[in-house]
Amino acid sequence: MPVRTLDDLDVDGAALGVRVDINSPVDADGGLTDDARIRAHRETIAELAERGGRVALLAHQGRPGGDDFARLEAHAERLDELLDAPVSYCDGTFSADARDAVGALDPGEIVVLENTRFYSEEYMEFEPARAAETFLVSRLAPALDAYVSDAFAAAHRSQPSLVGFPERLPAYAGRILERELDVLGSVEDTPEPRVYVVGGAKVPDSIDVAEHALENGLADTVLTTGVVGNVFLLAAGVDIGTASEEFVRDRGYWDEIGRAADLLGRYPDRIDLPVDVAVERDGERVVLSKTDLPPRDGESAMDIGPATVAAYTDYFDAAGTVVLNGPAGVFEHDLFGDGSRDLFTAVADSDAYSIVGGGDTAAAIRKFDVEGFDHVSTGGGAALTILTGGTLPAVDALRR
Numbered sequence: 001m002p003v004r005t006l007d008d009l010d011v012d013g014a015a016l017g018v019r020v021d022i023n024s025p026v027d028a029d030g031g032l033t034d035d036a037r038i039r040a041h042r043e044t045i046a047e048l049a050e051r052g053g054r055v056a057l058l059a060h061q062g063r064p065g066g067d068d069f070a071r072l073e074a075h076a077e078r079l080d081e082l083l084d085a086p087v088s089y090c091d092g093t094f095s096a097d098a099r100d101a102v103g104a105l106d107p108g109e110i111v112v113l114e115n116t117r118f119y120s121e122e123y124m125e126f127e128p129a130r131a132a133e134t135f136l137v138s139r140l141a142p143a144l145d146a147y148v149s150d151a152f153a154a155a156h157r158s159q160p161s162l163v164g165f166p167e168r169l170p171a172y173a174g175r176i177l178e179r180e181l182d183v184l185g186s187v188e189d190t191p192e193p194r195v196y197v198v199g200g201a202k203v204p205d206s207i208d209v210a211e212h213a214l215e216n217g218l219a220d221t222v223l224t225t226g227v228v229g230n231v232f233l234l235a236a237g238v239d240i241g242t243a244s245e246e247f248v249r250d251r252g253y254w255d256e257i258g259r260a261a262d263l264l265g266r267y268p269d270r271i272d273l274p275v276d277v278a279v280e281r282d283g284e285r286v287v288l289s290k291t292d293l294p295p296r297d298g299e300s301a302m303d304i305g306p307a308t309v310a311a312y313t314d315y316f317d318a319a320g321t322v323v324l325n326g327p328a329g330v331f332e333h334d335l336f337g338d339g340s341r342d343l344f345t346a347v348a349d350s351d352a353y354s355i356v357g358g359g360d361t362a363a364a365i366r367k368f369d370v371e372g373f374d375h376v377s378t379g380g381g382a383a384l385t386i387l388t389g390g391t392l393p394a395v396d397a398l399r400r
């Protein structure tokens, strides 16, 4: 069943609970160090305000016990700067104060309610019917006329604020959610040949993506970079040195080498591996081609080199679509950003339709100011869930 969108919602004067994902990097004082997700939600929030909605934003920040578990006051201030409509902040989520704050909204006004995860039930996963019985949902829903789900990046969670409200209120997908589902949910309709680039450090997830894409004919070719590339090199019997091996072992990914070898055995002509890597030697970046391997003791493969970028660029130039997830190296480190910068630039500059996902991937794109992708997803885990053929509970909840 298709989800209803904002085109189906009678917004004017309605009190709207709008679940967004503005979970952002914050400093020790709760100040924002990146506002990309807040900016991304502007479109939905501005549209609802312009159409006369009374908008109550629901969102989480961090996880209980984590350094980034914080109030949403800074997020509200940032939204107020970014939007033409007035944005206030309420330090309750479903308390009488919060319900009063929603009731007091005039059409076109916005209030950011407090971090949903300040309430223990919100950090649990429930079936929708049970989620609708939680305090957050059962207390706040009566103050609302409708619910809008725009939190694509959290849609792989079945937490109350994501799946409970549609049991009690008419529910609609916001513009971000709508667009993400359109793009990521129809990869099979994009131009061929399709090239998937899997990098970064979440090796099991990336191998899941590669396996799903190869088995289901979604990808013609899978290119590997980052730690994922190192695991595939090990699977192919390439000696990338003890330090690289230790890194893979310490992360608990040693068994993934067997899975990578299995994929290489099944799809030998459809998976490609780095042909050079970069290590740190005497404080400098040193690129080692395959014939220079293994690196010296203590040197770990932290990035791909220019020959790999050149070889992969040939695939991009011939591709109809490129799907990319994960940085090509330790882009946070000055010595190891070149691979990600140059590879991402090659994708963005190619004529291929390009879809990019992942929190760190998006951070690398911003760091290197790479422009020209067709779709940069706001979601990490949620994007991976779709790319591995899984379903999103928060989206399923909208289909009832």
Ligand SMILES: Nc1ncnc2c1ncn2[C@@H]1O[C@H](COP(=O)(O)OP(=O)(O)OP(=O)(O)O)[C@@H](O)[C@H]1O
Pocket: 199, 200, 201, 202, 203, 225, 226, 227, 230, 301, 302, 303, 325, 326, 327, 328, 329, 330, 331, 332, 357, 358, 359, 360, 361, 362, 379, 380, 381
């Ligand atoms: N060769 C490498 N050695 C060690 N770490 C690496 C290497 N290549 C990439 N990384 C690290 O991988 C991390 C990003 O990987 P991750 O899989 O989390 O990316 P993402 O999918 O974009 O993000 P997320 O899944 O968090 O949304 C970065 O912190 C980067 O430093």
Ligand SMILES: O=C(O)[C@H](O)COP(=O)(O)O
Pocket: 021, 023, 062, 063, 153, 154, 157, 359, 380, 381
């Ligand atoms: O940053 C994310 O991936 C989303 O906001 C979901 O956060 P979570 O992984 O803490 O549920």
